[in-house]
Every structure is written in C-alpha cells, then in structure tokens.
Amino acid sequence: MKLINGKEISTKTKDAIKAEIEAIRKTGKRVPKLAVILVGDNQASQVYVRNKEKACAYVGMESLRINKDATMSEEELLKLIDELNHDDSVDGILVQLPLPKTIDEEKVLKAIAPEKDVDGFHPANIAKLFLNEEGFIPCTPYGMMVMLDEIGYDLDGKEVVVVGRSNIVGKPVALLALHHNATVTIAHSHTKNLQEVTSRADVLIAAIGKAKFFTADYVKEGAVVLDVGMNRDENGKLCGDVDFDDVKDKVAAITPVPGGVGPMTIAMLMKNTLLSYKRRVQ
Numbered sequence: 001m002k003l004i005n006g007k008e009i010s011t012k013t014k015d016a017i018k019a020e021i022e023a024i025r026k027t028g029k030r031v032p033k034l035a036v037i038l039v040g041d042n043q044a045s046q047v048y049v050r051n052k053e054k055a056c057a058y059v060g061m062e063s064l065r066i067n068k069d070a071t072m073s074e075e076e077l078l079k080l081i082d083e084l085n086h087d088d089s090v091d092g093i094l095v096q097l098p099l100p101k102t103i104d105e106e107k108v109l110k111a112i113a114p115e116k117d118v119d120g121f122h123p124a125n126i127a128k129l130f131l132n133e134e135g136f137i138p139c140t141p142y143g144m145m146v147m148l149d150e151i152g153y154d155l156d157g158k159e160v161v162v163v164g165r166s167n168i169v170g171k172p173v174a175l176l177a178l179h180h181n182a183t184v185t186i187a188h189s190h191t192k193n194l195q196e197v198t199s200r201a202d203v204l205i206a207a208i209g210k211a212k213f214f215t216a217d218y219v220k221e222g223a224v225v226l227d228v229g230m231n232r233d234e235n236g237k238l239c240g241d242v243d244f245d246d247v248k249d250k251v252a253a254i255t256p257v258p259g260g261v262g263p264m265t266i267a268m269l270m271k272n273t274l275l276s277y278k279r280r281v282q
C-alpha cells in the first residue's frame with residue numbers, strides 16, 4: 001500500500017509558489033495578498049484559518065485575517081466583502097465555512113467578486129469548472145487531482161466513485177475526474193447498495209463526514225482511496241471517513257487523515273491566490 005503523503009506534496013507545491021513570489025518581490029512589485037474572513041468561534045475553522053495564515057507566511061504572501069463574532073449581520077458581512085472586492089491590493093478573498101445559521105451562505109459566496117474568488121465557490125467559477133474553462137478550481141478537489149498526478153495515476157478510463165455531493169468537494173471533484181476522462185459515479189445518502197457501488201471503484205473518494213465509515217468491504221482490491229473526511233473518533237482523535245487500518249492491506253494507495261487531503265487544500269489556496277495576482281497585476 002502506498003501512502004499518498006499530502007504533507008510532502010503540499011510542501012512541494014508551496015515551495016514552487018514561494019520561489020515565484022520571491023522572484024516577484026525582487027522586482028520591487030507588491031506580493032500577492034489573501035483576505036480571510038472568519039465569522040464566529042468554530043474551533044475547527046480557527047485551526048484551518050490559522051493554517052492558511054501560516055501557509056501565506058511560508059510562501060511569502062501577505063494575509064489579512066478578519067475575525068468577526070457570530071453576532072455579525074449578513075448586511076455587515078456583505079459590506080465588508082464589497083470593500084475587499086474594491087481593494088486593489090487584495091488578490092483573493094475567502095469567507096471561512098461554515099457561517100452562522102443567521103447568514104445566507106449562498107448570498108455571501110455570490111457577493112465575492114468572481115475574479116477574487118480563490119475558493120472557486122462563486123457560480124461564475126462553478127460554471128467555468130462545469131465547462132472545463134479556466135476560472136478558479138475549488139481547493140480540495142484541485143488538491144486531489146494534484147495528488148493523483150504526483151503519484152502518476154492516470155484517471156483516463158477509470159471507474160471513479162465519489163461518495164458525497166457537496167458543492168465544495170463532491171460535485172466539483174466529480175467534474176474534474178470527468179474532465180480527466182474517468183467514468184464517474186456520485187453516490188450519496190439515497191444511493192442503494194452503496195457497498196456494491198463503492199466496491200467497483202478504481203478510485204474511491206470519501207467525502208461524507210462520517211468517521212471510519214468505509215471499511216474493507218466497501219473497497220475494491222487495489223483501489224486508490226482519497227479520504228476527505230475530517231472527523232474525530234471515539235477518543236477525540238482526528239480521523240477520516242475511511243477506516244484506514246481496516247483497508248490499508250487491501251488498497252494500492254490511500255491518503256491519511258491527518259496529513260493527506262487537508263494540507264493540499266491549503267496549498268491549492270496559495271496556488272489560486274497567486275493565479276489571481278498574476279491575472280490582476282502582471
């Protein structure tokens with residue numbers, strides 16, 4: 001079984017970005033800048049935002065972290081986003097999800113200027129992904145494609161089963177796999193005979209948010225497994241949607257949790273922000 005090392009691949013990705021930003025800095029031009037808005041006190045979100053800030057510092061990008069408490073109104077958030085849309089020094093804007101229930105997430109994501117939407121969640125960027133045109137690719141699906149490329153895995157003609165149909169992972173990664181000529185199935189909570197469906201996957205993408213749900217009898221011998229899950233097990237330990245110990249002797253390759261897809265999400269956010277800078281400044 002090959003461990004697909006997200007930490008290693010994300011560092012390689014970030015090092016390439018770091019070199020590009022160093023070269024920009026030496027020209028005397030400003031460096032790329034990412035604005036991150038965190039509303040409320042979700043503990044996990046605070047970890048992820050901190051990881052994003054650390055990544056910005058690592059690659060030499062400027063970051064602007066804006067913390068607001070959960071009482072922030074939707075109107076105030078929309079106003080803040082509008083200010084950042086018009087701030088010419090800001091290349092990327094993201095609002096950390098989830099938002100408090102008092103705020104309409106869809107409305108907020110649509111308020112971010114598509115050309116600064118480095119999460120790739122704006123409908124204009126979703127449409128470009130759908131059409132296989134260049135916009136911004138959502139970071140987690142993007143990172144999964146980079147990981148497969150890094151291990152030399154060709155999706156062409158392969159059976160890919162995506163379990164989970166979120167707008168930020170399941171649906172976009174299914175589209176990316178389709179663009180790579182895979183035969184794609186999107187399974188979800190209403191799928192019948194799930195075990196039968198996942199057992200035919202050459203590549204199984206687990207993105208349902210259920211700790212250790214996928215055991216060996218859900219996985220084909222020799223499959224590649226990408227675990228997007230970010231859960232806590234009975235001991236409070238971070239774990240994925242896949243029962244790693246149960247499947248490790250059956251799969252050809254698998255991403256660990258932690259240290260797999262998560263760090264790649266952050267690295268691809270850096271890549272999208274640098275791309276935005278290049279489109280806007282260079």
Ligand SMILES: Nc1nc2c(c(=O)[nH]1)N[C@@H](CN(C=O)c1ccc(C(=O)N[C@@H](CCC(=O)O)C(=O)O)cc1)CN2
Pocket residue numbers: 047048049051094095096097098119139140168230238257258259260261262263265266
């Ligand atoms: N605006 C966004 N919100 C959210 C996104 C997103 O892409 N944009 N995705 C997820 C959370 N996420 C990014 O924000 C994310 C999740 C996990 C990690 C990560 O590095 N995980 C580590 C473990 C971290 C820990 O110690 O808890 C790992 O897997 O090794 C990064 C980013 C939902 N919200």
